[in-house]
Amino acid sequence: MNHFSSETFRENAKAALADSHLRGALKHATSLFGERRREAAAGLPNWEDLRNQARAIKDEVLLHLDQYLEEFVRNAESRGAQVHWARDGAEANAIICALARERQARIIVKSKSMTTEETHLNSTLEAVGMQVVETDLGEYIIQLAEETPSHIIAPAIHKTRGQIAELFTSELGMPPTDDLVQLTNTARTTLRDRFAAADVGISGVNFGVAETGTIVIVENEGNIRLTTSLPRMHVAVMGIEKLVPRFADLDVFLKLLPRSGTGQRLTAYQSFITGTKREATDEGPEELHIVLLDNGRSRMLAHPVTRQSLACIRCGACLNACPVYQQIGGHAYGSVYQGPIGAVITPQLIGIEKTSQLPYASSLCGACREVCPVKIDIPRLLLHLRGEITARSRRSIRERLLFKVWAKVMMSPSLYRMSAVAGRIIQRIVPISRAWTSGRDLRPIESRSFRDQFVQKGDDPKRRDGRGVPPLQNTP
Amino acid sequence: MKVSLFVTCLVDQLWTSIGMSSVQVLRRVGCEVEFDQRQTCCAQPAFNTGYLNEARQVAKRFISIFEESDAEAIVSPSGSCTAMVRHYRELFADDPQWLQRAQSVAAKTHELSAFLIHVLKVKDVGACWQGRLTWHDACHGLRDLNVRSEPRTLIRSVRGAEFVELEHADACCGFGGTFSVKYPEISVAILDQKIEAIERAGVEAVVSGDASCLMQIGGRLSRKKSKVRVMHLAELLASRATDFQG
Amino acid sequence: MSTLKRNSKAREAILGSIRSHLAASVPHDTRELALHQVDVSTVSDSDRVEFGHKAPAGTSLIDRFKRNLEAVGGHCFIAPDEAGTARALTGIISDLQKTNFRAQRIAISDLPVVEKLMYLTDLEIEELTVTPNASDIFGFDVGITTAQAAIAETGTLVLDSAHERHRLVSLVPPVHIAIVDASRIYNTLAEALALLRTGKEISPTVTFVTGPSRTADIELTLTIGVHGPQEVYVIVRGA
Numbered sequence: 001m002n003h004f005s006s007e008t009f010r011e012n013a014k015a016a017l018a019d020s021h022l023r024g025a026l027k028h029a030t031s032l033f034g035e036r037r038r039e040a041a042a043g044l045p046n047w048e049d050l051r052n053q054a055r056a057i058k059d060e061v062l063l064h065l066d067q068y069l070e071e072f073v074r075n076a077e078s079r080g081a082q083v084h085w086a087r088d089g090a091e092a093n094a095i096i097c098a099l100a101r102e103r104q105a106r107i108i109v110k111s112k113s114m115t116t117e118e119t120h121l122n123s124t125l126e127a128v129g130m131q132v133v134e135t136d137l138g139e140y141i142i143q144l145a146e147e148t149p150s151h152i153i154a155p156a157i158h159k160t161r162g163q164i165a166e167l168f169t170s171e172l173g174m175p176p177t178d179d180l181v182q183l184t185n186t187a188r189t190t191l192r193d194r195f196a197a198a199d200v201g202i203s204g205v206n207f208g209v210a211e212t213g214t215i216v217i218v219e220n221e222g223n224i225r226l227t228t229s230l231p232r233m234h235v236a237v238m239g240i241e242k243l244v245p246r247f248a249d250l251d252v253f254l255k256l257l258p259r260s261g262t263g264q265r266l267t268a269y270q271s272f273i274t275g276t277k278r279e280a281t282d283e284g285p286e287e288l289h290i291v292l293l294d295n296g297r298s299r300m301l302a303h304p305v306t307r308q309s310l311a312c313i314r315c316g317a318c319l320n321a322c323p324v325y326q327q328i329g330g331h332a333y334g335s336v337y338q339g340p341i342g343a344v345i346t347p348q349l350i351g352i353e354k355t356s357q358l359p360y361a362s363s364l365c366g367a368c369r370e371v372c373p374v375k376i377d378i379p380r381l382l383l384h385l386r387g388e389i390t391a392r393s394r395r396s397i398r399e400r401l402l403f404k405v406w407a408k409v410m411m412s413p414s415l416y417r418m419s420a421v422a423g424r425i426i427q428r429i430v431p432i433s434r435a436w437t438s439g440r441d442l443r444p445i446e447s448r449s450f451r452d453q454f455v456q457k458g459d460d461p462k463r464r465d466g467r468g469v470p471p472l473q474n475t476p
Numbered sequence: 477m478k479v480s481l482f483v484t485c486l487v488d489q490l491w492t493s494i495g496m497s498s499v500q501v502l503r504r505v506g507c508e509v510e511f512d513q514r515q516t517c518c519a520q521p522a523f524n525t526g527y528l529n530e531a532r533q534v535a536k537r538f539i540s541i542f543e544e545s546d547a548e549a550i551v552s553p554s555g556s557c558t559a560m561v562r563h564y565r566e567l568f569a570d571d572p573q574w575l576q577r578a579q580s581v582a583a584k585t586h587e588l589s590a591f592l593i594h595v596l597k598v599k600d601v602g603a604c605w606q607g608r609l610t611w612h613d614a615c616h617g618l619r620d621l622n623v624r625s626e627p628r629t630l631i632r633s634v635r636g637a638e639f640v641e642l643e644h645a646d647a648c649c650g651f652g653g654t655f656s657v658k659y660p661e662i663s664v665a666i667l668d669q670k671i672e673a674i675e676r677a678g679v680e681a682v683v684s685g686d687a688s689c690l691m692q693i694g695g696r697l698s699r700k701k702s703k704v705r706v707m708h709l710a711e712l713l714a715s716r717a718t719d720f721q722g
Numbered sequence: 723m724s725t726l727k728r729n730s731k732a733r734e735a736i737l738g739s740i741r742s743h744l745a746a747s748v749p750h751d752t753r754e755l756a757l758h759q760v761d762v763s764t765v766s767d768s769d770r771v772e773f774g775h776k777a778p779a780g781t782s783l784i785d786r787f788k789r790n791l792e793a794v795g796g797h798c799f800i801a802p803d804e805a806g807t808a809r810a811l812t813g814i815i816s817d818l819q820k821t822n823f824r825a826q827r828i829a830i831s832d833l834p835v836v837e838k839l840m841y842l843t844d845l846e847i848e849e850l851t852v853t854p855n856a857s858d859i860f861g862f863d864v865g866i867t868t869a870q871a872a873i874a875e876t877g878t879l880v881l882d883s884a885h886e887r888h889r890l891v892s893l894v895p896p897v898h899i900a901i902v903d904a905s906r907i908y909n910t911l912a913e914a915l916a917l918l919r920t921g922k923e924i925s926p927t928v929t930f931v932t933g934p935s936r937t938a939d940i941e942l943t944l945t946i947g948v949h950g951p952q953e954v955y956v957i958v959r960g961a
Contacts, residue, residue: 010659017661029942066740079923085732098725137948138939154939161941184937184945191949196860212924222935222950225893229927230856240736247919251912262938266876266911268794268950270930272918277926283853283889284927298739302746304754323648327665361659363652363666364524366619380566386526395526403522407530410485410516411537420489435657439664440695443490450488450495454511569753 006334006346009357016328022158026329029157033320036263037371043265044255054252055375058311061210061243062301068210068243069292075213079275081288088295089119095291096202096235097124103233105130105199109191111217111224112136113204114152114314115237115293117336118349121202133194135223137187144171150330152316152338153261158329191223201227201285205238206313207253208290211246214274215290218257218267225269234285236273239293241310253313256373260315296349305384309345311374318368318378324361333358340368344381352389359385420449477596478508480547482561482585484554485517486687494687497714498553498588504714505598514541520560523567524653532567536574539564539581549595550585553710555617555685558587562620587617589626589685589709604635605715607680609707610642612670612693614686618646627685627709634712642682643673651692667696674704681705683712783874783907784961790877794933795946796954800904800961807901807959808842814899814955815845815864823897823953824863829854831867831888839901840866853887865891865951869902869931872956873914878932879956880914884925892931898951900931904961 004012016022041047061068073083086092100108108130110116122132122143134143138155142148144167149155156164161178168174174186203224207216215236217224228234244250258264277284300306319325319339330338335346335355343362347355359382368378389395409415423445436442479502483495499509519534538561542550552558562585564578592598611631617623624646631639650656650666657663670693674682682704684690694706788798799814801807818825826848830836840850854862867888871880879900883889892898908914918924935950946952 013659013662017665025941032942063744065744066737069737069740079926085729085736087732087735091732095729135949136939137937141939154942156939157942159940161943164940180940180943180945183940184948188948192860195949196857212919214924220936220938221948222893223948225889225929226949229889229893240740247924248912248915251910251915254911265790266878266930266932268932268935272924272928272930274924274926278884282926283883283887292736294736294739298736298743301740301743303750304747305750307747323650323666323669324659324662326669327662360525360655361662363615363648363650363655363663365615365648365652367615367646367648370619383524383526386524387528388526390526390528399525400527403525403527403530406522407527407533410519410534413514413516416485416516423489433657435660436695439660439699440667440692441698442695443691445489446492448492450483450492451511451513453492453496454499565757569757572756575756 004331004334006350006355006358009332009334009361012332012334013328013361016332021160022329023327025158025160026326029151029154030320030326033154033263033316037260037317037320040259040263040265044259050252050256051373051375054256054313054373055311057244057249057252058374061245062241062307062310065240065243065298065301068245069240072208072210072213072243073292075211076215076275076290077213079213081213081275081290084289084291086291086293086295089293092119092237092291092293092295093121093124096121096237097128099233099235099289100125100130100200101128103199105233107194107198108132108200108202109135109194109198109223109227109231110139110201111203111219111227112139112155113202113237114336115204115239116202117149118295119237119293121237133191133198135191135195135227136219137184137221137223140187140191141167144168148331148336150338151319152314152330154316158331195226195230198227198231200233200235201231202235202237203227205236205242205290206257207250208238208243209245209247209250210243212274214247214272216250217271217273218254218269219271220262220264220268222269225271228271228273229284232285233287233289234273235289235291237291237293239295239297241297241312257313257315260313260317260371260373300348303384305377305381306348308374308376309341309348309381311376312341312345313374315373317371317373321367321371323363323365323367340378341376344378344385347385352385352392356389359389417449420445477506477549478510478547479549479551479591480542480545481509481511482515482518482542482550482552482557483511484552484557484687486691487553490691491687491708494553494708494710497708497710498551500714501588501592501601501710502551505592505596505601507596510545510547512541512545518557518560520557521653523560523563528567535564535567535578539574539577542581542585543577548584549591550581551588551591552585553588553685553708554687555587555614555621555623556688558585559616559620561585587621587623587685589630590621590623593626593629599629600633601630601713603633603713603715604637605712606636608638608640608678609681609683609712610640610674610677610679611645612642612649612682612684612689613646614684614689615648617685623685627683630709630713631683634715637712640677640679642677644669647673649689649692651688653688656692663692664696667692671696671700671702675702679704681707683707683709685709783909784904784958786874786909787872787877787907787958790875791933791954791956792877794877795936796877796933796956799955799957801957801959802961803959804839804842807957808839810957811839811866811899812843812845814957815843815847818864818897818953825897827851827862827864829859829862829865829891829895831865831886831891833868833886836866836868836901853891856890859890859894862895864897864899865893865895866899866901867892869900869906869956871906871908871914871917872902872958873911873930874907874909876911876932878911878914878930880918881929881931882918882925883927883929889927889929892929893950896947896951897953897955898931899955899957901957901959904958907958
């Protein structure tokens with residue numbers, strides 16, 4: 001069991017750092033993904049142009065999201081899709097539950113969908129007696145293990161081949177083996193039964209096209225095609241921000257997403273689904289239900305800095321580039337969305353009360369911003385959230401006082417001088433910050449500051465010290 | 477050319493030789509260096525922790541001091557502090573007058589290596605230092621200011637220095653300001669990856685453009701009793717003797 | 723009835739929330755513009771797609787398609803005509819019959835051309851069925867279909883369900899053999915997307931297939947053939 005909470009982020013992180021298996025897996029995964037992404041991006045000479053275009057398209061959609069949503073729904077419904085609106089996760093789950101009940105569904109197959117994890121859909125369906133089977137291999141593995149995903153696109157990277165083999169042996173009766181082909185075949189065979197028997201298939205959506213009412217889903221394994229072809233009902237859950245205006249816009253995103261996520265030019269399959277089949281005798285589901293989920297997304301539209309969070313295409317590149325994620329993995333964040341994008345989306349979706357640690361768990365290095373295909377300025381977002389947190393008094397009294405004192409000191413050269421003098425004395429008698437010194441030596445405050453040396457060397461100082469100097473014009 | 481030195485509070489109190497070296501280097505290439513004693517801090521700690529009112533107060537002070545200078549440029553031996561000045565405008569989005577003043581000061585503020593290469597057009601400052609060294613790209617200098625080739629060009633003209641490119645030179649050292657003490661375990665875990673790369677590079681010194689990174693890296697190297705030293709770019713460029721006393 | 727009511731309530735609430743939050747953003751957007759020279763770029767016209775079969779100088783579209791398909795583990799055969807296609811098909815299936823893939827139970831799509839090709843091969847097989855239904859399809863070894871188009875820059879097949887009943891035949895059996903006309907190979911993804919948009923409405927289901935099914939979910943090691951076919955053969959016909 002590894003259902004962590006973001007309220008205990010610090011403890012989660014410590015536990016992750018102590019797990020050498022996990023750290024090895026993370027190192028391997030993030031460096032491999034990172035390398036592949038780099039190569040794939042280098043293969044397109046107009047990579048920067050594509051990023052700019054993608055961001056511009058997303059900005060356009062988000063600035064007119066209501067209109068594009070209405071256009072999408074109109075077009076999807078005219079082609080036979082049934083569209084449902086869900087204000088929050090509970091409403092989405094209730095809608096899907098009701099649909100499954102109508103079908104008297106017993107077995108439901110699912111393909112990987114972060115949005116359904118966000119709403120905790122599976123447990124809701126299971127609570128009313130339905131069997132929900134995750135069909136994406138990584139998701140299937142963690143479902144068997146009763147864990148949560150540790151990475152947006154490779155949910156089981158925290159598990160070794162050996163752990164997976166043991167899991168398959170104990171849960172599926174597979175003869176003990178370490179062979180990858182055998183492991184994959186076991187999953188394939190077991191899941192094919194489920195596909196054949198399923199009444200309902202539930203998927204996510206990578207992109208919704210307003211112009212045509214099309215939903216686009218990308219994958220490598222084929223489980224999405226099976227999930228959306230075999231059962232008689234297909235339910236597609238889509239965050240309201242997943243739109244692009246025109247069909248032609250897909251070109252830009254289909255170039256950026258696979259390269260950023262897995263370093264591939266294209267994933268093995270892209271499904272473009274527009275409404276329901278034309279003839280009853282055609283292949284495919286009889287019903288298509290699209291569930292549009294808000295769950296806090298519309299709130300993010302209220303400021304340009306937060307609105308960019310909605311441009312995310314869930315590629316996972318920021319996770320692989322993040323020095324913090326590379327060390328602690330996804331579970332430590334205690335939420336569905338992890339890594340840099342998780343640190344900014346989760347507080348906005350859930351509220352900062354329970355997630356106030358997340359925006360501080362970053363060195364602000366900017367590697368995420370560099371790799372984001374839609375150029376989300378995550379460091380700026382983190383700072384914005386930190387500002388919100390301090391404005392809403394979510395920081396300790398001690399810290400608030402500290403910065404008030406700090407400001408006073410920095411505003412006055414004489415106070416500044418005095419604090420340096422005090423610091424030199426204090427550092428000799430009080431052990432400074434264990435947080436620093438437990439792992440690193442601390443450089444002592446020098447006995448003479450630079451400004452004193454500079455003056456003393458007889459160089460020509462423009463202004464000697466705070467005293468005797470005319471007051472600043474336009475003093476703040 | 478007359479420059480006004482923005483020495484940074486960290487250098488002023490904890491690493492004065494970076495300040496002295498910066499002055500020496502600037503003078504060596506023909507600059508007149510002015511130092512305004514009223515300066516304190518660029519406000520980065522408050523800005524990065526979300527204390528925007530406090531940051532704004534201190535930023536206004538910085539702007540007021542430096543806009544009075546008749547120097548043609550404000551030069552700093554810190555990428556992160558220079559980047560902070562460039563970010564001042566975000567503090568004054570609601571105040572057109574201060575926004576304008578912030579933009580003017582920011583336009584004149586340069587990180588040391590960028591100043592040498594792009595403003596003074598100098599690649600060789602006559603330095604010499606014997607030994608094998610490598611360079612760590614400090615995050616703000618690299619990603620906010622695009623400083624990447626400039627330090628490498630300057631280092632390559634240091635006589636006697638054998639420059640080795642560090643694996644993942646652009647990976648964060650884990651400092652991140654208050655992050656280093658809010659999440660020390662993560663900070664050190666990130667740091668150790670940098671240390672491992674430094675050890676693999678087999679160098680005598682690691683050079684960087686930010687005192688904060690040097691404190692972080694140097695603090696761990698000395699805790700591990702490593703023979704590898706840390707050095708600021710200014711200190712490297714100031715050295716003339718073969719045996720540099722940091 | 724109440725579901726419909728509840729849903730129109732939800733619809734209005736969500737659209738209302740979007741509108742009010744966008745309105746609240748306006749003063750911030752103005753400030754943001756003051757901070758930066760915001761590039762309000764739109765998708766550039768230079769990306770407007772031209773129809774056609776242009777390939778980079780010196781490479782034919784077919785070569786490019788073949789190279790990219792093979793790069794992801796697919797197999798590509800080139801045949802000048804129907805007889806050549808039948809011969810290629812014979813070769814592929816008889817080779818497969820010597821392996822664990824068996825290739826004895828063959829599922830084909832409903833296009834007459836595929837059935838005709840199978841008769842031309844005159845192979846010994848256990849069973850040939852046109853578009854088996856969902857409960858039967860799992861027992862077949864090979865699925866043969868055509869593809870409505872192909873994309874050279876990625877080695878991709880375009881399967882349009884409105885033109886052919888090949889959704890399950892191309893997906894379920896462990897081997898997929900596809901026949902595509904050389905004249906239907908387009909250079910870029912953008913061209914293929916434009917093709918799908920021309921004329922009447924988009925088909926209910928279009929699938930892009932690029933090589934065999936794959937995963938790297940276990941220790942990031944690539945495994946071929948998870949849920950979809952493990953082998954993909956493409957015969958380019960009429961080259």
